[in-house]
Amino acid sequence: MRNVVILAGGSGTRLWPMSRDDRPKQVLPLAAGQSLLRVAYNRLSGLVDPDNIYVCTVGAYTDVVRKELPELGAHNIIGEPARRDTANAVGLASAVVARNDPDAVVAFVGSDHLISPEDEFRAAIEHGFEVVEARGQSLVTFGIEPTHPHTGLGYIERGAAIEGTNAFVVDRFREKPDRATAEEYLATGRFWWNSGMFVWRASTVLNVLDTLLPESAAKLREVAAVWDTPARDATLAEIYPNLRKISVDYAVMEPASQGKVDADVVVVPMPVHWLDVGSWAALADTYEADPDGNRTDSSTLSCLLDSHDNIIVTDDPDHLVAAVGLRSHIIVHTQDVTMVCPLSDGERVKDLVAQVQSDH
Ligand code: GDD
Numbered sequence: 001m002r003n004v005v006i007l008a009g010g011s012g013t014r015l016w017p018m019s020r021d022d023r024p025k026q027v028l029p030l031a032a033g034q035s036l037l038r039v040a041y042n043r044l045s046g047l048v049d050p051d052n053i054y055v056c057t058v059g060a061y062t063d064v065v066r067k068e069l070p071e072l073g074a075h076n077i078i079g080e081p082a083r084r085d086t087a088n089a090v091g092l093a094s095a096v097v098a099r100n101d102p103d104a105v106v107a108f109v110g111s112d113h114l115i116s117p118e119d120e121f122r123a124a125i126e127h128g129f130e131v132v133e134a135r136g137q138s139l140v141t142f143g144i145e146p147t148h149p150h151t152g153l154g155y156i157e158r159g160a161a162i163e164g165t166n167a168f169v170v171d172r173f174r175e176k177p178d179r180a181t182a183e184e185y186l187a188t189g190r191f192w193w194n195s196g197m198f199v200w201r202a203s204t205v206l207n208v209l210d211t212l213l214p215e216s217a218a219k220l221r222e223v224a225a226v227w228d229t230p231a232r233d234a235t236l237a238e239i240y241p242n243l244r245k246i247s248v249d250y251a252v253m254e255p256a257s258q259g260k261v262d263a264d265v266v267v268v269p270m271p272v273h274w275l276d277v278g279s280w281a282a283l284a285d286t287y288e289a290d291p292d293g294n295r296t297d298s299s300t301l302s303c304l305l306d307s308h309d310n311i312i313v314t315d316d317p318d319h320l321v322a323a324v325g326l327r328s329h330i331i332v333h334t335q336d337v338t339m340v341c342p343l344s345d346g347e348r349v350k351d352l353v354a355q356v357q358s359d360h
């Protein structure tokens with residue numbers, strides 16, 4: 001059976017102070033007034049039976065997810081008691097889905113993307129399902145045409161075309177290379193960005209984790225074995241927070257592309273406009289720029305004198321942000337926090353949040 005798991009446990013700290021623990025990025029109205037999670041769910045329409053759509057998130061977000069997607073059945077929310085990154089989230093969801101269906105094929109999609117046209121997204125995922133069903137032990141990724149040497153993404157080098165499909169063998173998977181490496185990759189014309197979406201059999205990824213992250217694999221199977229019993233929450237709480245924190249890209253995709261496991265890595269192109277809404281600079285790409293290159297979201301009131309190339313956001317439509325002589329800065333104003341940062345330090349908002357948390 002085909003399933004889709006939406007990964008929605010990220011903290012979205014680079015969009016602080018708008019993204020907060022009680023209102024994480026996934027549920028903020030960042031997609032033309034809708035949340036990224038709602039948009040991620042709606043774009044799955046027609047792809048699989050809604051009973052087979054799961055949202056995998058950290059426990060603290062379970063309530064916000066339920067509120068945002070009231071149509072989701074209680075058993076379709078998989079809650080992790082702690083954030084242990086995507087290798088463990090993928091392993092847990094795979095073990096849970098496989099307990100009733102050992103042949104389950106699962107697509108994992110993110111909850112932080114804007115994608116258009118959605119038909120092309122669905123066609124690519126559909127093809128991913130077909131490739132896995134036809135080939136058996138394949139790990140399917142989806143490639144996005146890169147536009148610049150972004151250092152916050154994974155890169156996929158495509159190899160030979162696979163006959164009878166629209167897929168290619170992956171010669172190399174490299175997570176978050178440095179800038180010089182990303183530039184080299186782009187120059188070859190053979191690399192795609194990793195979309196952060198995957199399709200595989202649940203059993204394949206569990207076998208792969210047995211080799212690459214054996215402790216997690218064994219523990220996650222223990223959890224799945226008691227999933228339908230009253231022992232579930234206690235077992236999860238005891239086991240999960242102690243798992244090694246690592247993403248699926250580092251734990252699975254990089255070593256699998258080096259032939260270290262009994263599964264092949266394959267890429268299906270996804271010809272879409274795709275944006276990972278990871279930072280203020282990325283989000284601001286969706287805003288209109290004024291003639292001076294200042295970008296504000298539609299509800300932000302601003303008065304900017306002799307100011308260029310700034311990003312200005314407030315969550316209060318009655319609050320005016322005024323600036324003079326300001327160049328290339330981000331200003332985000334919320335009810336309790338105002339954040340100011342040079343555009344070039346946008347990726348360091350994460351560090352700022354850590355500092356604020358330790359100071360306050
Ligand atoms: N359930 C759960 N638990 N979900 C998580 C966790 C976790 O511990 N950590 C992250 N997620 C979710 C996020 O909400 C997001 O939807 C997705 O998993 C990816 O996590 P990110 O933290 O946003 O990863 P990234 O953007 O740095 O990198 C990944 O995505 C890129 C594309 O957006 C990688 O797969 C890159 O290779 C890829 O290019």
Ligand code: MG
Pocket residue numbers: 112276278
């Ligand atoms: Mg991301």
